[in-house]
Ligand SMILES: Nc1ncnc2c1ncn2[C@@H]1O[C@H](COP(=O)(O)OP(=O)(O)O)[C@@H](O)[C@H]1O
């Protein structure tokens with residue numbers, strides 16, 4: 001269960017310049033549900049995702065995930081929380097382009113220092129699942145957009161998080177690849193993952209496996 | 223069980239270094255060279271300092287030399303007897319010695335006459351020479367292997383056989399030395415029986431050196447009295463002056479080092495900042511990130527340190543510090559070259575280590591630490 005309570009978020013750009021990104025957000029997302037956050041660019045979707053992932057803190061209000069007040073966690077506990085619970089697919093994928101596919105995908109496993117066999121097993125599983133086995137040793141910068149996106153989701157998935165967050169996942173994909181990504185999400189829904197997608201791509205609207213569509217405008221829910 | 227070293231993190235660090243290959247190779251080379259330069263300078267300094275101390279220890283406590291209007295002249299041997307009558311004096315021995323200029327090689331040799339009390343050498347030196355190693359090398363080049371011809375003041379030659387080499391405790395001093403009988407030496411420098419170059423005095427109680435020196439000065443106002451302490455100071459002065467050259471090198475090294483450090487510490491590229499954001503977003507803690515940066519820093523700096531120290535060892539003790547040694551022993555034109563004695567200078571190794579490795583590691587870690595402790599929400603943009 002993910003809950004946002006009375007969230008306000010103000011970015012202090014500089015001394016004289018503030019941006020009110022979110023105002024009075026109340027939201028709750030049940031475990032295992034798929035939620036689409038929709039709204040125009042600049043409406044505050046990414047900000048909500050970063051609060052749920054404990055990447056940032058609200059200016060006021062609380063974020064509670066499985067009864068943990070993550071908006072109050074110190075930096076290291078926030079990292080540990082992400083490591084245990086969250087997989088993120090970023091808008092620009094945020095892969096390290098000079099590393100290979102394998103090296104990018106295993107990043108979330110490194111802090112726990114797993115033994116080599118276990119790591120190899122997990123890696124092999126996601127490579128097969130997202131159909132990039134033959135790309136394993138290739139540098140990410142030599143991949144196409146669709147392939148990079150599958151590497152990004154493989155990285156988000158490898159440590160088996162309960163919650164998967166995707167920010168504008170189809171922004172750089174053509175329709176065919178976008179539909180393919182939507183099918184990947186459908187598969188993850190079957191594994192009872194909680195999935196939150198921020199997007200303004202109409203392909204996501206009215207999907208059968210999506211439990212809820214939440215519209216956001218100028219920092220508040222519609 | 224939790225393993226001690228996270229090899230994935232180490233692998234990641236090595237990968238990071240390899241990804242910026244040319245920059246890191248450049249830094250490693252510069253750091254190695256700086257370590258080398260600093261270590262070599264310290265090695266040479268402590269080696270020579272050791273040598274000078276040995277030399278000073280071997281010096282006589284008091285030397286009495288004759289002067290006329292401030293200029294040196296040979297001293298009357300009979301003055302030794304008068305000096306002996308002063309209380310507190312163990313011995314007063316007239317020495318005959320001098321610098322002989324060997325034109326062929328353009329160097330000065332120190333000729334030292336061995337006296338009647340030094341029985342060991344007496345036999346050998348009846349008509350021969352014992353030479354220092356440096357002298358041997360110089361003579362060989364001029365094809366003198368078995369004998370040497372000294373040119374006397376009347377232009378005639380004095381041929382003396384080379385009977386062998388002598389081993390010396392202090393190479394700096396004895397390397398250019400030739401031992402011979404006092405009689406032969408008198409012939410070469412045209413010193414007659416009643417004269418000597420100077421008189422060396424030994425004192426029973428080292429604390430009385432100054433008192434005894436003043437007494438001798440009173441007895442013979444026309445002499446110059448040089449105590450061991452005076453010599454020590456003048457040696458030290460040469461050393462300190464030459465040390466200034468080293469100080470300059472030292473400052474240049476530090477300066478270069480700090481430019482590298484400043485460049486590193488002044489901030490990360492946007493690419494590096496983004497990478498840290500990504501690592502945090504996938505669950506790295508601040509510690510994980512700093513550990514990775516620590517690995518990066520220690521790999522480069524420790525490697526550079528070891529290479530630099532090995533180079534310095536090789537340069538100083540195997541190749542005998544060409545160029546750098548000359549800066550210090552500036553009079554190498556006149557003196558024969560000498561081998562730097564090996565001193566295992568742990569203190570230098572420790573100082574250079576602490577001047578390089580931890581500073582470099584901090585310069586790698588601190589900017590990353592600043593980025594890593596900020597909120598990671600920027601990665602969402
Ligand atoms: N780190 C930040 N600093 C300053 N302003 C920001 C920052 N992140 C987002 N904003 C601003 O907050 C508002 C909401 O942004 P965002 O959550 O990214 O919207 P969306 O993802 O819906 O496009 C925008 O006006 C954006 O410019």
Ligand SMILES: [Mg+2]
Nearest residue numbers: 045046047167
């Ligand atoms: Mg956004």
